[in-house]
Each structure stands twice: as C-alpha cells, then as structure tokens.
Amino acid sequence: MQKYIPILKKTKIFAGVSDDEIVSMLSCLGARLKTYEKGECVFRQGEHITDITVLLEGSLHIQKDDYWGNRSILGEISAGEMFGEAYVAYDSGPMLNDVVAKEHSAVIFLDVKRILSSCSSACRFHALVVQNLFFAISEKNRKLVQKLGHMSKRTTREKLISYLSEQAKKQNSASFTIPFNRQQLADFLAVDRSAMSNELCKMRDEGLLEFEKNKFRLL
Amino acid sequence: MQKYIPILKKTKIFAGVSDDEIVSMLSCLGARLKTYEKGECVFRQGEHITDITVLLEGSLHIQKDDYWGNRSILGEISAGEMFGEAYVAYDSGPMLNDVVAKEHSAVIFLDVKRILSSCSSACRFHALVVQNLFFAISEKNRKLVQKLGHMSKRTTREKLISYLSEQAKKQNSASFTIPFNRQQLADFLAVDRSAMSNELCKMRDEGLLEFEKNKFRLL
DNA sequence: TCATTTCTGTTGTAAAAACAACCGAATTGT
DNA sequence: ACAATTCGGTTGTTTTTACAACAGAAATGA
Numbered sequence: 270m271q272k273y274i275p276i277l278k279k280t281k282i283f284a285g286v287s288d289d290e291i292v293s294m295l296s297c298l299g300a301r302l303k304t305y306e307k308g309e310c311v312f313r314q315g316e317h318i319t320d321i322t323v324l325l326e327g328s329l330h331i332q333k334d335d336y337w338g339n340r341s342i343l344g345e346i347s348a349g350e351m352f353g354e355a356y357v358a359y360d361s362g363p364m365l366n367d368v369v370a371k372e373h374s375a376v377i378f379l380d381v382k383r384i385l386s387s388c389s390s391a392c393r394f395h396a397l398v399v400q401n402l403f404f405a406i407s408e409k410n411r412k413l414v415q416k417l418g419h420m421s422k423r424t425t426r427e428k429l430i431s432y433l434s435e436q437a438k439k440q441n442s443a444s445f446t447i448p449f450n451r452q453q454l455a456d457f458l459a460v461d462r463s464a465m466s467n468e469l470c471k472m473r474d475e476g477l478l479e480f481e482k483n484k485f486r487l488l
Numbered sequence: 489m490q491k492y493i494p495i496l497k498k499t500k501i502f503a504g505v506s507d508d509e510i511v512s513m514l515s516c517l518g519a520r521l522k523t524y525e526k527g528e529c530v531f532r533q534g535e536h537i538t539d540i541t542v543l544l545e546g547s548l549h550i551q552k553d554d555y556w557g558n559r560s561i562l563g564e565i566s567a568g569e570m571f572g573e574a575y576v577a578y579d580s581g582p583m584l585n586d587v588v589a590k591e592h593s594a595v596i597f598l599d600v601k602r603i604l605s606s607c608s609s610a611c612r613f614h615a616l617v618v619q620n621l622f623f624a625i626s627e628k629n630r631k632l633v634q635k636l637g638h639m640s641k642r643t644t645r646e647k648l649i650s651y652l653s654e655q656a657k658k659q660n661s662a663s664f665t666i667p668f669n670r671q672q673l674a675d676f677l678a679v680d681r682s683a684m685s686n687e688l689c690k691m692r693d694e695g696l697l698e699f700e701k702n703k704f705r706l707l
Numbered sequence: 708t709c710a711t712t713t714c715t716g717t718t719g720t721a722a723a724a725a726c727a728a729c730c731g732a733a734t735t736g737t
Numbered sequence: 738a739c740a741a742t743t744c745g746g747t748t749g750t751t752t753t754t755a756c757a758a759c760a761g762a763a764a765t766g767a
C-alpha cells in the first residue's frame with residue numbers, strides 16, 4: 270500500500286491530508302487493495318456496491334451492453350480518479366455498467382459507511398476527508414447538470430450557444446479559451462464534428478462570434 | 489419554523505429523524521428561514537453559495553439566460569426538494585442560473601460546512617443527516633449519468649433503445665412499465681414527441697418491441 | 708528538413724429530426 | 738351522460754444532421 274501514497278495524496282478525496290494521516294486513515298477505514306489484469310471486471314452489471322473506489326494504477330473502461338447486446342464505452346478512468354460514488358446509496362439500484370481493466374490495474378476500496386461514520390480520535394483528518402468526498406461529488410454533479418443543459422438543446426447551433434455562453438460566464442469575459450479541440454468539443458456535445466465545424470463557421474459569418482483555434486469571442 | 493416540521497420530515501435529508509431531533513438540529517445547524525414573493529430571486533447568476541437549501545412551501549424555477557439574452561427554464565423545484573447542493577464546493581464556480589420564486593415560497597438555508605463538521609453530542613442524528621445528504625447527492629448523480637448516457641446517443645431510435653434497455657435491466661424483466669407518458673418521455677430524452685412516437689411504432693413494426701400505453705416489452 | 712500525422716474547414720448527399728396539422732380514442736370533470 | 742381536454746398515432750414538408758470524402762494548414766517527429 271505504501272508505494273501508492275504519492276498517488277493517493279493527489280486524489281480529491283485525500284487532498285490536504287498528510288502521508289502519515291493517509292496511512293492511519295486507510296487502516297481506520299479498512300481499505301482493501303486489489304489488482305486486476307487486463308480484461309478483468311472490477312464491477313459487474315447487476316452488482317450492488319457499498320464501496321467507493323480509487324484507481325491507483327492502470328486504467329479502466331466503463332462499458333455498457335444494451336438489451337440486444339450492443340456494447341458501448343461510456344468512459345475511461347485514469348489513475349487518481351475516484352469511481353462508484355454514485356452507486357453507494359442505500360436505495361440506489363444495481364450497477365448498470367461493467368467496469369473493466371484495460372491493462373494491469375490497482376484499485377483501493379473504501380467502505381462509504383465507515384467514511385461517513387465518525388471514528389475514534391486517532392484520525393483527526395476524518396472530517397476533512399468527508400468534506401473532500403462531499404465536494405468532489407458535488408462538483409461532479411454540477412458538471413453533469415451543465416453538460417445536460419447543453420445536450421438537451423435540439424440543434425447543434427443551440428448546443429454551441431449554450432456551451433459557449435457558459436464558458437463566457439465562467440471565465441467572466443466575452444473572450445475565452447476552451448479546453449477542447451474540435452473533435453473533443455463535438456464528442457462532448459454529442460454531435461458530428463464536421464457538422465459542428467460547419468455550424469461554427471456559419472455563426473462566424475453571421476457575426477455572432479469570432480474564433481481562432483480554441484480561442485473564442487462572443488459578439 | 490415549527491409549522492414546517494411535517495414537510496421537513498418528508499425530505500430526503502431529514503429522513504428517519506424525529507420531530508424533536510429536527511428541531512434541535514435546525515438550531516444546531518443555524519438554519520435560516522426566508523420567504524419570497526413571486527418573481528423574487530433566491531439565488532442569482534454569479535453568486536457564490538455556501539448553503540444547501542430546502543424548499544418548504546411554494547415552487548421555484550431554475551432559469552438561465554444565455555449570452556444573447558435568450559431565457560430558458562431548466563427545471564422546477566417543488567416543496568420538499570433540496571437544491572444548491574451542487575454549488576457548495578470550495579472550488580465550485582459561481583451559480584450559472586437564477587433561481588426564482590414562481591409564487592409565494594419559503595426556503596430554509598443550511599450551511600454545508602456546519603452539516604459536515606461534527607458537532608456536540610446534543611444532536612445525535614447528525615451522522616444520519618450527513619449520510620442522508622450524501623446518499624441524496626449520490627443518487628442524483630447516478631440519475632444524471634444515466635440520463636446523459638441516453639442523451640449522448642445520436643438518433644431518436646438509439647436514445648429509445650438506451651432508455652428502454654436500462655428500464656428492462658432495472659426492473660429485471662423484458663416487460664416493464666415506464667413512469668412517463670409520451671410527451672414526458674420525449675421531454676426527458678430531449679426529442680420531438682411526434683418523431684419519437686413515429687420511431688416507436690417503426691420499431692414495433694420491425695418486431696423489436698411491443699407496447700401499450702406506458703407498458704413495454706422488449707423482444 | 709522532409710515526411711507524416713493531426714487538425715480544421717468545406718462540400719454534397721442521404722438520412723433523420725423538427726415542426727405543424729390533424730384525427731380518433733381515452734380520460735377527465737361536471 | 739356529455740363536453741372538454743389530454744393523449745397517442747399519422748402524415749407531409751422543411752430544416753438539420755450525419756456521413757463520407759477531400760484539401761490545405763499546422764503540428765509532430767525522425
């Protein structure tokens with residue numbers, strides 16, 4: 270476990286917690302470490318889970334198979350990222366996805382009930398971890414709501430306007446830089462890249478905005 | 489405050505907490521009650537918020553104005569619902585929406601830091617409330633991810649397949665009932681109702697599924 | 708530096724969705 | 738029971754998107 274301390278320190282959940290405190294917390298929380306080889310499942314569709322997990326090494330794919338067997342990759346988890354936090358609630362249904370190791374991977378399991386219950390004075394940082402965890406989920410929640418706001422627009426143009434407006438607000442300026450290239454933006458908004466590129470240029474020609482690479486300016 | 493105890497008992501955050509305990513917790517948490525008349529803002533775009541709120545009476549609209557001033561209604565909050573929980577994180581940016589009273593409304597504000605910090609022995613239910621809050625956000629998170637999964641599909645048919653597959657899994661049967669009528673399902677998936685109705689019938693004609701009202705069966 | 712790859716914009720075509728309008732059946736309320 | 742409303746399905750038209758293919762510019766790398 271010791272060798273993973275540096276990566277644990279960088280996770281959102283242990284932000285601001287010292288090496289020693291992390292070690293004592295891990296035992297206090299009854300953390301379990303498990304390794305997986307390529308293709309092995311960390312979580313399976315249908316499972317009820319009670320642990321939050323952090324990926325320490327390797328990478329995982331979140332996969333989903335529909336009723337007729339078509340598989341799609343919903344996302345990728347890289348080292349340092351937390352997952353499973355959305356499934357640990359009492360009344361949460363079972364996992365609807367598989368989580369599969371893409372390569373040799375190491376995962377740490379943390380029982381969410383033990384995190385949320387107060388503990389002996391031995392781990393003074395417990396409260397901080399609870400706050401970290403809460404803020405991490407809260408933050409994720411916020412991002413999801415925003416993305417949903419863009420995606421619920423009907424046309425590519427409306428999606429772009431929604432996304433770019435939000436970026437302008439967030440960066441508090443009509444000029445701003447986005448963290449995506451065209452293909453990534455198209456994937457994020459779930460539209461076709463060329464259609465989106467086309468629409469952006471039309472909007473530019475209509476005088477709605479200017480752009481160069483990933484720098485934009487709303488007019 | 490006393491008259492709102494029944495509604496507070498029904499909220500997710502105070503689930504399982506007795507009347508007396510709610511009263512003592514509210515003071516322990518420094519809860520503040522505020523009323524709004526129609527049209528008044530509970531939260532304004534740009535604000536940084538530190539409180540989770542619960543609507544006790546009335547109803548609120550979540551509104552958003554884009555860069556060019558077009559307003560859209562993102563959602564409605566009814567009595568008993570919690571909101572703001574996605575914006576309370578340290579590094580969370582400012583609110584990007586307005587929250588406006590649709591009618592005379594009463595709102596209670598709870599400082600999230602005080603909820604997450606442990607307190608004196610006076611409120612024994614504190615740990616339960618933290619867990620409730622955590623599970624509520626976790627649950628919301630899960631629903632958002634699922635909805636995003638459907639909405640990221642390109643065609644109406646794919647969205648339907650994604651949604652219906654999930655329902656079948658969740659209810660563990662190829663036959664199941666959905667909680668929406670056609671218009672609501674269309675709104676949920678952000679597609680046109682008639683186009684969706686059309687697509688459903690095509691899928692039925694192709695032998696993919698059967699349905700009657702909101703009862704479906706996948707084949 | 709030169710070859711290769713990635714990125715972005717452009718175009719045309721086929722497919723799909725949005726929209727509007729309408730109808731009959733079911734439901735609701737009085 | 739009857740009127741009014743809601744609901745679901747259908748059709749045709751217009752708009753928008755997806756898809757495929759291509760080209761020039763920029764970035765990358767050997």
